Amino acid sequence: MQTPVLGLPLWMVLFAAALLSLLVAMSARARPLRPGRLWMGPALVLGATLLAIAPEGPPRPLLVAIYALSLAVGAALGWWIASHTQIRAGAAGTLISQLSPFGLMAVLALVAARIGLREVLAENAAALQVSTTEVADAFLLMAVGLVSARGVEMWLRGRRLLRRAA
Template sequence: MQPRPDTLLTYAITAGVILLVMALRWRRTGRAVPLKLERLWILPAILTLAVVATFATMPPHGLGWLFCLIAAGLGAALGWQRGRMMHIAVDPETHQLSQTSSPAALVLILAIVVLRQAARAGGAAWLHLDALALSDMLLALAFGLVVAQRVEMYLRARRLLRAAIPR
């Protein structure tokens, strides 16, 4: 069975947007940007609210909960690794923190996006999951990824900052 032309157009537009976003992000890779420890909690808090609101209004059912927990755990493992890939530095004079994203961290996100697109194209049919269960799992994966990445970065930055400040 041949894919419909409008489906191919949808995939082409999606691929184009992803490539554009990745190209823009790639240009910024390697540049140091200020890291504010007191702001690392904001994105995980927003994502937590989104996950709670989503699961409160339309909770997963049956094995969907198990798959969401597995996805969150996988996301946490990937997020921790992505956080470790971020270079964090402390200015010795001002004690200001900066972070530099790694090209490997960007490739990791690109791989997740590609996997998501593959699952969307029918790769999750063998799991007998509907689109809603798949979106719940992807939300859980994103939640685990963002929270673990920020926690790892916070702990490491705080440790580096304490080591840089003379006592």
């Protein structure tokens, strides 16, 4: 019999752990950075978020504040993680990026914090006067802020490096 972990079936937890391990291994390798394509990640995340957010009538002022705070926290985290990404000039005007060990630890801590916060907020949603859907929407907006700020910061740094190399 499978015991639930964090309210999820064991197979789902094991799948998530395997996926996270794969992402950690991938981010530890240096890979090419293409500044011209950095807009794609934020655009995809924003598009998916806009499709996923389901308004339940006009937003309440508290909800607008929560969404704005989520977006701001995500942007701050994205900038911080991007600032811990090593970017160097490669051969023939190319760029190479690699997430530093500190940045990798920050990403893992963020994933763990999100899991913990999701549980706490889901249990206390009624007391906070928000629905679980609105909590999920706030986390989606945090992802939009994170991916967007990370992309902008890496684009600015990459552009600076390419100008210096030229």
